[in-house]
Amino acid sequence: MVKELEETVNVPVVHICTIVPISLTVGANRIDPAVAIPHPLGNPLLKAEEEFALRRRLVEKALEALTTDVTEQTVFKSDAV
DSSP states (O other), rough: HHHIIIIIIIOOOOOSSSSSHHHHHHHHEEEEEEESSSSSOTTSSSSSHHHHHHHHHHHHHHHHHHHHSSOOOEOOOTTTT
């Protein structure tokens, strides 16, 4: 679906995912690795303020990826995961 949005509607999309090889296989252009399958955008074992900081870093990385021009599939590494 992310590839279809980019190609058909010309809207940049970031695929936040937990299994990067699947995103590569389906052709996502901007891939942002997430934390873990049961909790892709968080970690319930962290204290509330630590989890908020983690989520913020993940979203900031996705926004950075969204504003980056890409010509091929790109995985945006994050220090958050």
